[in-house]
């Protein structure tokens with residue numbers, strides 16, 4: 001019985017973990033590596049296992065850094081099922097197809113460049129059609145029900161409160177007479193966040209695999225965060241500028257819209273024009289409304305199945321490119337939410353081109369920004385950034401609001417682990433080095449628990465006591 005970390009080890013993106021039990025092999029997640037162009041190149045490397053010999057994939061949630069290599073895995077010979085929560089399946093339906101379009105588009109652009117240089121063309125990682133075809137292999141699993149997915153493997157999904165359908169995954173493995181239980185946190189949600197319920201607590205595990213994105217930081221309280229956003233809105237209004245919010249299509253976007261709707265009357269939001277400039281995020285917002293049974297009681301009552309436009313009357317959905325371009329004419333009073341979340345492409349880049357050099361405008365960063373992305377440069381205070389091959393001065397004010405994050409902060413990660421009985425061995429994944437080292441030291445100090453930062457290719461024999469030497 002073995003666990004091997006083959007992704008999101010020493011990084012945040014590219015989540016992928018291999019479990020071997022008896023004659024079976026399963027993958028926990030199969031995500032795309034995101035970030036700089038060099039990081040993205042790693043997606044083209046062959047998998048460090050034979051995809052045809054994987055019996056099943058268990059998917060924690062729909063975010064591309066967890067699901068985005070599934071079509072590639074299928075292309076490389078994987079013919080088993082992908083077990084995912086019902087809402088994850090609905091979201092993957094639109095997200096993987098969109099990822100396929102992006103891959104096709106990137107390959108086309110690269111091939112134009114290659115043609116000019118007389119180089120042979122490259123293939124897209126996978127196409128939109130391939131992504132759609134792969135959805136046939138998805139099987140829906142609800143929360144809180146034990147499901148035997150293979151003769152020696154049982155899983156149960158628990159609400160992780162991170163995005164719609166996100167799961168903490170419990171896995172029971174048997175080999176001969178031995179039984180072991182592994183718990184994978186997936187991405188853990190931010191407690192008290194609007195819309196979704198808080199992450200479920202699990203008490204028993206022989207090994208815990210936990211994310212550590214914000215292992216070195218705590219988020220501000222929701223009240224302080226609201227105050228912070230109010231301050232930015234006032235400053236932008238006085239300066240007569242716009243607010244740009246690069247956001248992932250699923251999760252942060254719906255949270256922001258809902259949160260603005262909740263504060264529509266008292267935050268002065270009614271004076272603004274809010275644009276959701278992302279066809280994918282618009283579709284994801286509809287999928288949220290269709291799964292309102294997964295909301296927390298307050299959101300069920302306030303949002304329910306109602307269209308978001310009825311909650312937030314100043315919201316405009318811009319679907320077409322020409323509608324999106326029309327926003328460029330607006331010099332002040334617009335809140336523009338667009339992707340991609342790390343500003344590596346998509347419509348947000350066009351809006352940055354129009355606004356980033358204007359001192360009147362403000363950029364609000366709400367999500368994790370991987371190293372090497374324009375979003376990370378903005379967070380790190382770069383004076384200039386390159387957008388579509390052109391260099392722009394950064395005069396707009398850039399704010400990073402951790403309080404709007406979709407991830408648990410440091411204290412919440414610690415207390416989630418603290419709920420396990422008997423301090424099971426803890427393996428940290430999905431984090432940058434500094435966050436992971438800080439969290440590891442705290443776990444040791446507070447709980448005297450065995451904790452290890454996963455490196456790529458690390459293997460743990462679950463049938464034996466796990467020797468951690470960190």
Ligand SMILES: [Zn+2]
Pocket residue numbers: 061063162187
């Ligand atoms: Zn996520």
Ligand SMILES: [Zn+2]
Pocket residue numbers: 012015063065066187430
């Ligand atoms: Zn993630």
